[in-house]
Amino acid sequence: MKAVLFDLDGTLIDTAQDFIRIIQNMCREENRDVVDAALIRTQVSEGARAMVKLVYPELDVNDPVFLAHRQRFLDIYGANIAVDTDLFDGMYPLLEALESHQIPWGIVTNKPRWLSEALLKALNLTERCAVLVCPEDVSKTKPDPEPMYLAAQQIHVNAKDCIYVGDHPRDIDAGRNANMYTILAAYGYLPLEHKDDLTAWHADCIVNTVQELHKVVSQLVNIT
Incomplete structure (x- = not known):
């Protein structure tokens, strides 16, 4: 080879810890149940959509509201990409x-x-x-x-x-x-x-x- x-x-x-922090903070800001860190970790490889879906399971992934949440997630991550x-x-x-x-x-x-x-x-x-x-x-x-x-x-x-x-x-x-x-x-x-x-x-x-x-x-x- x-x-x-x-x-x-x-x-x-x-990269999991940065994603865990962002997703759990989004849960707290929305007064939603905080998603378990281990579950978030299993969704990292599935991308932003899958991780944000953990916070807003009731929203369709094509819903403009969901897309706005996804973009916010990406913006936060992009600005804090290697904290942990x-x-x-x-x-x-x-x-x-x-x-x-x-x-x-x-x-x-x-x-x-x-x-x-x-x-x-x-x-x-x-x-x-x-x-x-x-x-x-x-x-x-x-x-x-x-x-x-x-x-x-x-x-x-x-x-x-x-x-x-x-x-x-x-x-x-x-x-x-x-x-x-x-x-x-x-x-x-x-x-x-x-x-x-x-x-x-x-x-x-x-x-x-x-x-x-x-x-x-x-x-x-x-x-x-």
């Missing part, structure tokens, strides 16, 4: 090991580019990341393989020589659809409806910690 690509939220970066956010524990050594052996690493995410770029900048990762592919860059997002192929093309590596790490079934499907080696990050924000049988995701490998991920990736890219 010649490159490592990551999903963003719940795989490379632990950082790489997952153990991820810095993994990235440093890849970089020291000239193994490019990058990100393929369904997170909007303006938020993804702001997050990478806040964590001083912009210059270190070899490629960032966001929904705006493609006509079809994950689980379609288009963003995977684009990422591989931009770093001049054949898709079959890439590892893709993700914490959602669409991540694994996208990687498999592009013939990449897929790793399921079981330490991430596993969606409730898919977390009971991780083998059903058909990933090439399942890791429960970043430390385990480091070991597996090191073996695959031959830097042990």
Whole structure:
């Protein structure tokens, strides 16, 4: 293997605490029951709409009122994008090991580019990341393989020589659809409806910690 690509939220970066704070504050402001932090965590990978739906379950997602709440959520998050956010524990050594052996690493995410770029900048990762592919860059997002192929093309590596790490079934499907080696990050924000049988995701490998991920990736890219 010649490159490592990551999903963003719940795989490379632990963003949950910022989302939890914002959603719970929205609940308090609206005098609604405060949504449990663990439940919010399972919805992070589903995006802003799913998280805001936890606060306003009675509203249709296309309702102008719901859309206004969603935009407010995004505005708050964009202005406070990395208050309690950082790489997952153990991820810095993994990235440093890849970089020291000239193994490019990058990100393929369904997170909007303006938020993804702001997050990478806040964590001083912009210059270190070899490629960032966001929904705006493609006509079809994950689980379609288009963003995977684009990422591989931009770093001049054949898709079959890439590892893709993700914490959602669409991540694994996208990687498999592009013939990449897929790793399921079981330490991430596993969606409730898919977390009971991780083998059903058909990933090439399942890791429960970043430390385990480091070991597996090191073996695959031959830097042990």
